[in-house]
Amino acid sequence: MSPxxxxxxxxxxLKNALYIVxxxxxxxxxxVQPGFLQLQNFYFIITQSSSRIILALGIASIIVLGYTDxxxxxxxxxAAIVSSSLLQAANYSQRIFPDLPPFxxxxxxxxxxxxxxxxxxxxxFVVSKLKxxxxxxxxxxxxxxxxLQSIYIDQLNDSSPIGGxxxxxxxxxQGAIEFxxxxxxxxxxxxxxxxxxxxxxxNKTKLGRNMYAIGGNxxxxxxxxxxxxxxxxxxxxxxxxxxxxxxxxxxxRTGSVTNMLGQGYELDAIAACVVGGVSMRGGVGTVPGxxxxxxxxxxxxxxLVYIGVNPYVQFIVKGMIIVLAVAIDSQKYVKRR
Amino acid sequence: MNMYVLEMHNIKxxxxxxxxxxxxQLMLRPGTVHALMGENGAGKSTLMKCLFGIxxxxxxxxxxDGVPVEFENPRQALDHGVSMVHQELNQVLERxxxxxxxxxxxxxxxxxxxxxxxxKETKAxxxxxxxxxxxxxxxxxxxxxxxxxIEIARAVSCNARIIVLDEPTSSLTESEVKHLFSIIRMxxxxxxxxxxxxxxxxxxxxxxxxxxxxxxxxxxxxxxxxEITKERLISSMVGRDFSNQFPPKTNKCLDEVVLEVRNIxxxxxxxxxxxxFELHKGEILGVSGLVGSRxxxxxxTIFGYRKLKKGEIRINGVPCKKHIPRESIARGIGLVTEERxxxxxxxxxxxxxxxxxxxxxxxxxFGIIDYKRSTRETKWVIDTLSVKTPSQRKAIVNLSxxxxxxxxxGRWLLTSPKVLxxxxxxxxxxxxxxxxxxxxxxxxxxxxxxIIFISSEMPELLGITDxxxxxxxxxxxxxxxxxxxxxxxxxxxxAKYL
Numbered sequence: 132m133s134p135x136x137x138x139x140x141x142x143x144x145l146k147n148a149l150y151i152v153x154x155x156x157x158x159x160x161x162x163v164q165p166g167f168l169q170l171q172n173f174y175f176i177i178t179q180s181s182s183r184i185i186l187a188l189g190i191a192s193i194i195v196l197g198y199t200d201x202x203x204x205x206x207x208x209x210a211a212i213v214s215s216s217l218l219q220a221a222n223y224s225q226r227i228f229p230d231l232p233p234f235x236x237x238x239x240x241x242x243x244x245x246x247x248x249x250x251x252x253x254x255x256f257v258v259s260k261l262k263x264x265x266x267x268x269x270x271x272x273x274x275x276x277x278x279l280q281s282i283y284i285d286q287l288n289d290s291s292p293i294g295g296x297x298x299x300x301x302x303x304x305q306g307a308i309e310f311x312x313x314x315x316x317x318x319x320x321x322x323x324x325x326x327x328x329x330x331x332x333x334n335k336t337k338l339g340r341n342m343y344a345i346g347g348n349x350x351x352x353x354x355x356x357x358x359x360x361x362x363x364x365x366x367x368x369x370x371x372x373x374x375x376x377x378x379x380x381x382x383x384r385t386g387s388v389t390n391m392l393g394q395g396y397e398l399d400a401i402a403a404c405v406v407g408g409v410s411m412r413g414g415v416g417t418v419p420g421x422x423x424x425x426x427x428x429x430x431x432x433x434x435l436v437y438i439g440v441n442p443y444v445q446f447i448v449k450g451m452i453i454v455l456a457v458a459i460d461s462q463k464y465v466k467r468r
Numbered sequence: 469m470n471m472y473v474l475e476m477h478n479i480k481x482x483x484x485x486x487x488x489x490x491x492x493q494l495m496l497r498p499g500t501v502h503a504l505m506g507e508n509g510a511g512k513s514t515l516m517k518c519l520f521g522i523x524x525x526x527x528x529x530x531x532x533d534g535v536p537v538e539f540e541n542p543r544q545a546l547d548h549g550v551s552m553v554h555q556e557l558n559q560v561l562e563r564x565x566x567x568x569x570x571x572x573x574x575x576x577x578x579x580x581x582x583x584x585x586x587x588k589e590t591k592a593x594x595x596x597x598x599x600x601x602x603x604x605x606x607x608x609x610x611x612x613x614x615x616x617x618i619e620i621a622r623a624v625s626c627n628a629r630i631i632v633l634d635e636p637t638s639s640l641t642e643s644e645v646k647h648l649f650s651i652i653r654m655x656x657x658x659x660x661x662x663x664x665x666x667x668x669x670x671x672x673x674x675x676x677x678x679x680x681x682x683x684x685x686x687x688x689x690x691x692x693x694x695e696i697t698k699e700r701l702i703s704s705m706v707g708r709d710f711s712n713q714f715p716p717k718t719n720k721c722l723d724e725v726v727l728e729v730r731n732i733x734x735x736x737x738x739x740x741x742x743x744x745f746e747l748h749k750g751e752i753l754g755v756s757g758l759v760g761s762r763x764x765x766x767x768x769t770i771f772g773y774r775k776l777k778k779g780e781i782r783i784n785g786v787p788c789k790k791h792i793p794r795e796s797i798a799r800g801i802g803l804v805t806e807e808r809x810x811x812x813x814x815x816x817x818x819x820x821x822x823x824x825x826x827x828x829x830x831x832x833x834f835g836i837i838d839y840k841r842s843t844r845e846t847k848w849v850i851d852t853l854s855v856k857t858p859s860q861r862k863a864i865v866n867l868s869x870x871x872x873x874x875x876x877x878g879r880w881l882l883t884s885p886k887v888l889x890x891x892x893x894x895x896x897x898x899x900x901x902x903x904x905x906x907x908x909x910x911x912x913x914x915x916x917x918x919i920i921f922i923s924s925e926m927p928e929l930l931g932i933t934d935x936x937x938x939x940x941x942x943x944x945x946x947x948x949x950x951x952x953x954x955x956x957x958x959x960x961x962x963a964k965y966l
Binding site for chain 2: 335336337338340341343344347348350351352353354355356357358414415
């Protein structure tokens with residue numbers, strides 16, 4: 132084999148190693164359980180992925196900026212707790228706010244979106260103005276938010292799960308548009324709208340271009356007249372809104388919200404971004420990539436459960452995929468001399 | 469016994485498009501101080517990098533005590549007793565003097581580090597060199613001169629027989645220079661050979677025994693210092709012809725003042741001090757000066773990338789209020805920075821992104837970008853500046869340095885600047901691309917733009933500018949008319965405040 136051929140092949144392998152591994156895993160799953168390839172399963176997977184797509188897109192903007200956010204999961208948890216505590220059915224005996232008049236589900240959802248945005252604004256201030264490493268800053272916020280929501284649920288509901296949700300609220304996450312024998316869950320529609328919206332922001336707006344500029348080379352962005360601080364704040368606010376919306380969705384989807392909801396979601400979201408080709412160094416990433424990352428990850432997840440792999444082994448497989456994804460990404464930046 | 473401790477013969481080194489070294493040579497006698505001189509870009513640093521294996525030489529031979537050697541890296545050179553004290557000191561500021569001296573070769577005692585031995589040996593060396601510094605102090609708390617002494621002590625502790633000092637006095641006071649020289653003399657007595665790189669003629673005549681002069685990557689002459697005059701030394705450094713290297717000057721410097729800089733001072737070190745000048749419509753103002761003369765800091769302060777402490781900047785007579793890049797761009801200033809990789813390109817983004825980024829304001833309506841216009845204007849940049857790229861969607865990192873530079877120039881042209889600040893725009897790009905950039909600058913000036921052009925290459929300053937401002941140690945040493953000056957005068961001015 133000629134050296135150039137070798138080079139081309141090794142480059143191809145490196146570039147697609149992740150997909151090759153995913154394909155191999157999928158093949159194993161299908162070989163063990165050929166039934167996996169049913170339309171029904173993919174329908175489940177997409178539905179399950181929907182709120183994850185929204186959350187992953189929120190955090191992806193922050194990662195493209197060159198930052199990171201570990202407070203995603205707790206933001207989601209807080210949004211779920213607050214929104215569901217305000218949206219319990221009027222005839223439910225253990226309402227947290229017994230005298231609350233019924234109002235459109237739209238308000239609490241908007242409220243938690245604003246609430247998450249506020250936390251993200253403060254976080255944006257801490258990372259961009261006070262220059263605290265995003266890893267540490269968001270770790271702090273993770274704890275702060277968890278503390279606050281724990282107090283909230285402990286004082287108001289004795290730490291027991293929040294249930295008895297308003298059917299309209301449940302329907303907001305569990306409902307679907309139905310044609311004769313065809314059903315499109317709302318979840319998928321939300322994820323689709325979120326993807327289109329984020330794609331538009333990333334590609335067609337000044338904000339999106341500035342986001343790539345800041346993540347790609349923050350110094351060059353400053354020299355080019357990009358208002359770095361303003362853009363970081365805006366991206367964080369948008370991410371907060373997506374966390375808030377995703378959190379309300381998760382609350383409505385599960386129907387019984389505990390203090391643990393959202394725990395570890397940030398890791399799944401970051402993993403999906405990385406698998407989808409978003410560089411942890413910032414400046415690189417696409418919306419289709421993130422969506423594909425979430426779906427691929429979910430397929431493997433679901434598939435491993437489907438063929439009955441020991442749940443602890445599933446952790447091992449997921450961990451290896453993440454490390455592999457980052458290792459491949461890093462190869463692009465290794466200095467060659 | 470060999471007459472020379474180090475011989476470098478016929479060293480050649482080529483970078484894409486540039487012959488950095490062409491038959492360079494250096495012959496070093498033990499126990500002498502050998503000055504290595506030449507203009508910026510003459511190849512002194514490249515020659516040293518070839519010695520230390522930082523660059524791989526293309527051709528030539530290096531003999532150490534008459535034995536051919538080829539070091540793979542500075543570490544290997546150090547093991548053979550060849551050491552270098554860099555202009556920018558590479559030290560771990562958060563660690564102690566002691567740790568820095570022994571870094572990379574800690575003596576061990578079983579599995580633990582033998583601090584007792586480190587301390588004892590360090591103290592002995594400090595005593596020998598008459599350095600009075602507590603070895604347990606954090607190195608970040610020391611002055612630059614003290615840190616330099618420590619680098620030299622480190623070299624001595626490695627039993628170095630050859631020590632290269634790169635511009636060692638560039639940030640030292642007079643008394644610190646005296647101390648340094650006394651240390652150098654002590655080293656000489658111990659038969660250590662010193663390669664002394666400097667621009668400062670007085671120092672060379674005081675401390676050096678021999679001098680080697682380089683120009684354009686070539687060896688020009690080597691002579692005992694006693695046998696050469698200052699004038700001859702300068703003329704051997706600069707003498708070269710420059711016919712047809714530059715396009716004809718068609719711009720005309722008008723009376724109208726576009727940019728007025730009054731007594732500006734930077735807020736943070738390294739800061740410029742008391743810089744004042746006027747820039748006229750249609751003018752190309754060159755900025756000359758040695759490395760460390762803060763030319764870059766000057767334009768960055770004007771542009772608002774560095775913070776202004778005092779002074780005023782006026783554009784068309786109107787004073788600027790907010791000194792930040794965004795505001796400067798809005799008011800018609802553009803800056804092509806010196807460090808293309810660090811502050812210029814967005815490496816992984818495509819050519820179109822790289823041309824449009826400073827000009828998003830004019831493409832966006834309600835925050836949404838008009839890509840049609842951006843595509844059209846990027847095409848204009850590619851055509852006008854003849855950028856060699858397969859398409860607008862190619863990541864800029866795949867383009868050559870010269871083409872990257874053209875894209876960045878294009879980025880700023882699209883902001884329609886009245887004043888363009890160009891910091892070493894021709895560095896590291898090939899001769900042909902250089903000519904095209906000169907032509908572009910002259911054309912822009914002819915259209916009434918004003919340009920500030922920083923360069924370390926005197927011929928190009930003399931070739932295309934109208935006036936030249938010479939910086940020296942953060943101040944303006946003088947502004948001269950290009951037609952009435954020469955390299956000798958520029959060199960003299962550059963040393964004015966040293």
